[in-house]
Amino acid sequence: MTGTIDPTVINLVVFVLAVFVGYHVIWNVTPALHTPLMSVTNAISSVIIVGAILAAGPSDTDFGSVLGVVAVGLAAVNVLGGFLVTQRMLEMFKKKARKVETEAEKEKA
Amino acid sequence: MNANLLALWYLAASVLFILALKGLSSPVLARRGNLFGMIGMAIAVLVTLAITKNVTFILVAAAIGGTIGALVARRVQMTQMPELVAAMHSLVGMAAVLIAIAVVNNPLAFGILDPMPRGNRLELFIGSFVGAITFSGSVIAFGKLAGLGKKFRLFSSAPVAFGGQHALNLVLAIVMIAFGAAFFLAEGRAWMPFAAMLAIAFALGVLIIIPIGGADMPVVISMLNSYSGWAAAGIGFSLNNTMLIIAGSLVGSSGAILSYIMCKAMNRSFISVIMGGFGAAEGAVAADAGNKTVRSGSADDAAFLLANAESVVIVPGYGLAVARAQHAVKELANKLIEKGVNVRYAIHPVAGRMPGHMNVLLAEAEVPYDQVFEMEDINSEFGTTDVVLVLGANDVVNPLAHTPGSAIHGMPIIEAHKARTVLVNKRSMAAGYAGLDNPLFYMEKTMMVFGDAKKVVEDMVKALE
Numbered sequence A: 001m002t003g004t005i006d007p008t009v010i011n012l013v014v015f016v017l018a019v020f021v022g023y024h025v026i027w028n029v030t031p032a033l034h035t036p037l038m039s040v041t042n043a044i045s046s047v048i049i050v051g052a053i054l055a056a057g058p059s060d061t062d063f064g065s066v067l068g069v070v071a072v073g074l075a076a077v078n079v080l081g082g083f084l085v086t087q088r089m090l091e092m093f094k095k096k097a098r099k100v101e102t103e104a105e106k107e108k109a
Numbered sequence B: 001m002n003a004n005l006l007a008l009w010y011l012a013a014s015v016l017f018i019l020a021l022k023g024l025s026s027p028v029l030a031r032r033g034n035l036f037g038m039i040g041m042a043i044a045v046l047v048t049l050a051i052t053k054n055v056t057f058i059l060v061a062a063a064i065g066g067t068i069g070a071l072v073a074r075r076v077q078m079t080q081m082p083e084l085v086a087a088m089h090s091l092v093g094m095a096a097v098l099i100a101i102a103v104v105n106n107p108l109a110f111g112i113l114d115p116m117p118r119g120n121r122l123e124l125f126i127g128s129f130v131g132a133i134t135f136s137g138s139v140i141a142f143g144k145l146a147g148l149g150k151k152f153r154l155f156s157s158a159p160v161a162f163g164g165q166h167a168l169n170l171v172l173a174i175v176m177i178a179f180g181a182a183f184f185l186a187e188g189r190a191w192m193p194f195a196a197m198l199a200i201a202f203a204l205g206v207l208i209i210i211p212i213g214g215a216d217m218p219v220v221i222s223m224l225n226s227y228s229g230w231a232a233a234g235i236g237f238s239l240n241n242t243m244l245i246i247a248g249s250l251v252g253s254s255g256a257i258l259s260y261i262m263c264k265a266m267n268r269s270f271i272s273v274i275m276g277g278f279g280a281a282e283g284a285v286a287a288d289a290g291n292k293t294v295r296s297g298s299a300d301d302a303a304f305l306l307a308n309a310e311s312v313v314i315v316p317g318y319g320l321a322v323a324r325a326q327h328a329v330k331e332l333a334n335k336l337i338e339k340g341v342n343v344r345y346a347i348h349p350v351a352g353r354m355p356g357h358m359n360v361l362l363a364e365a366e367v368p369y370d371q372v373f374e375m376e377d378i379n380s381e382f383g384t385t386d387v388v389l390v391l392g393a394n395d396v397v398n399p400l401a402h403t404p405g406s407a408i409h410g411m412p413i414i415e416a417h418k419a420r421t422v423l424v425n426k427r428s429m430a431a432g433y434a435g436l437d438n439p440l441f442y443m444e445k446t447m448m449v450f451g452d453a454k455k456v457v458e459d460m461v462k463a464l465e
Helices: A007-027 A031-056 A063-092 A096-108 B003-023 B027-050 B055-075 B078-105 B118-145 B165-185 B191-209 B214-239 B242-266 B270-275 B299-307 B318-322 B326-338 B357-364 B375-384 B453-464
Strands: B311-316 B342-347 B372-374 B387-391 B421-426 B446-450
Touching (some): A007 B003, A007 B214, A007 B242, A031 A063, A031 B003, A031 B027, A031 B055, A031 B078, A031 B214, A031 B242, A031 B372, A063 B055, B003 B027, B003 B242, B027 B055, B078 B191, B078 B214, B118 B165, B118 B191, B165 B191, B214 B242, B214 B270, B242 B270, B299 B326, B299 B387, B299 B421, B299 B446, B299 B453, B311 B357, B311 B375, B318 B326, B318 B357, B326 B342, B326 B357, B326 B453, B342 B357, B342 B375, B372 B375
Parallel strands (some): B311 B342, B311 B387, B342 B372, B387 B421, B421 B446
């Protein structure tokens, strides 16, 4: 067997391995954090913004780059919205004790 | 930047995304994980900006979108999380579709040959139709969750069903694949089959979600989560971008696993949820409740029982979230803990409208997470529990699940009926989502406290003072 490997085959290898990694990592997520899991996966899947940036910035600007710019806008909602709402939820899962501490610190300052 | 360096940066971002998900294995590590995710995203965006043009336009669009996202993230109520997540899925789907159209328009800009090779056409077809279904399906799911059903029947939380629905979906799916095949075999741009395929995919997304009833939403929302990941992975294939493939696959498998967990918790098969129509006959079965007696009491009676217990387990259901009673519950628990009562919470996996929803609502009310237990961790302890307080939950505590032949037989339940005393707060004796009567309400040790969950719990708090 000779010749170079088709990029699609390499992509398929990456894909299958990533699904396995995903499977094992996700089963370890504690059920209490399933809602933050959904919002953070939302943020992660909006890495599609990379594709949108490539679509928006070809050397010759045309109809496709307009769609790209729109897609950047849509994905950007998710990037910030997804990570920030996850952060906000995870703050709520802080232990009460730690919260009391920080409040005490605030009073000191 | 050369292609190899770019690929290495993308690899770093991919690893950070995996670490972000890994962090969610415990509430302590989760915030650090989220930070890893943000760093990964920043790397991905910055290195891509470094190799592109039109940076001003891109930054303006990103600033507008980002501002909207940040504002929404800050303002959204925790009870509205399911709607927010559905809306965000739709954006990922739409972004995938727009990128796919841009690729068809100008493959060279993405380093793809023009005319496009067959392999790229196939990948593009998959990425764009999954994206389109994700978009329109999520819009419908958003409407159902946001309660827009009163204005538009399409968004009704009751299943929208009509004769020949499944046959129609099947025919549309076949036609869509036929157009996809035409696009695959075509030589030039082939706009016609591509556009027709997209249009049908948008319609299919609507048709797949409308027959699914309100209480199956935890499954639907997980499923759309999964689709949005596969759409991103599909686009990653077309663009030969391994980071997109990795991130998409992580999200896709996450959504798939959550769908599986939700189906298992409701003892339904994934196929039966997708086929929809469940909940259509709501209320029709609950006829024979007439001659059984129910013992009901006031909030004061309930407070007395709670205060004299050694151990109390609170079982919150969606009714609690609707009544926004989580803060009142937390106050009640504090009062009981002050009196030396051991208070814990038992959470059923489908208590709420999306996976883990109830945990977030309790966390928002500042209930410490070490008082909150998952169903399988606490079920063995009900035999030694003095009082169980069921708030706005019904089917998830229905002992009929242990009776062969009943509609919910085999569904895992919170075994509240094993406790010494059971207090149930409900608005009325109406049947739950499954349309089943609940023998728990007629047991001798059960006392019903009728009324709005928030009001009842606040009355209990007053009685304890």
